[in-house]
Amino acid sequence: MPREASPRPSPRKKTPRETAASGLRTLAIDIGGSGLKALVLGPDGSPLTERQRVVTPKPATPKAVMGALTKLIKPLGAFDRVSVGFPGVVEEGVTKTAPNLHTDWQGFDLAQALSKATGRPTRVLNDAGVQGFGVIEGRGVEMVLTLGTGMGCALYVDGKYVPNLELAHHPFRHGKTYEEYVGDAALKRVGAKKWNKHVQRVLEQIQPIWNPRRIYLGGGNAKLIDFPLPKNVTVTENIAGLLGGFALWKDEPRPQ
Structure with a gap:
């Protein structure tokens, strides 16, 4: 099965009637450093199922995570395509970095692996990028920061995604990167107030x-x-x- 390329925003948004006519169900997966989440989205992008969640296996190798995902999505029922948010750099469905998972993710073809496992076409994007598609307005410069195990970042210009902006690993203060300053380890170390x-x-x-x-501030720790x-x-x-996973397929139809 050919590898799915990284998504590009559609030059024209489909009308609700056009979208519903396609009748496609999208399995949306969010891979995180502490949890794996999934649900199925309907033809209009709204949830059809309850969100399922399991703890991310440790060590979080590709093999372990793939095994956990197989069990996670089993009760969700039928779907036609798969969208995945991944915590690292992704190029054409291949994961290049995964600082909060495992070094074995470097060069792992996640899109191909999930396509093979599910029998459905799969697209993969950085997790902050996917989250942004679920909230942005599509006007001007918009930025998403996710505060979870690490710190995710995504940038959009008039709704177009700027891929793989890893601000988290840029130096910030006192020799620490942004992620070391506001990631989950920092929260546990200094407490919520600081x-x-x-x-x-x-x-x-x-x-x-x-x-x-x-x-837009997202991620599990944003509630604090x-x-x-x-x-x-x-x-x-x-x-x-998860909801942003629907946007990864806005440029359909595309030959598989």
Whole structure:
């Protein structure tokens, strides 16, 4: 089966009637450092099933994660295609980095592996990129930051995704990267009160550099934010990491 290329936003959005006519069900998977999540989306992108979640296996090798995903998606029923959010750099369905999983992910063809396992075409994108597709408005510069095991980042210009922006690994303060400053390990080390100050400093640093029209904060730890946010910053629901999977197929039909 040919490898699925990284998605490109559609030049024209389908109308609800066109989308519903396709009748396609999308299995959306979110691979995280602490949990694996999945649900099935209907022809209009809305959830058809309850979200399923299991703990990410340790060590989180490709083999272990693939085994866990097989069990995770079994009760979800039928689907026609697969969308995956992955916590690292992804190029044409191949994972290049996975700092919060395992070194064995370097060069792993996740799209091909899941296509073979499910018998369905599969597309894979960075997890913050997928989450952004679930919340962005598609106007101007928009940025997504996910606060979970690590820190994810995605950038969009007029709805077009800028792939594999790994801001998390850029130096930030006191010799630490952004991820080391606001990731889950930092939260556990310094506590929620000080961690909130760290997140606030990150936002203050990002604003004058990227000048985003909107910033969306997601990920499991975003719910812990307790300081007043700037007017252009919004905390999103974590399920956006799954709902955004529908956008990976907006340029259909495409030969498989």
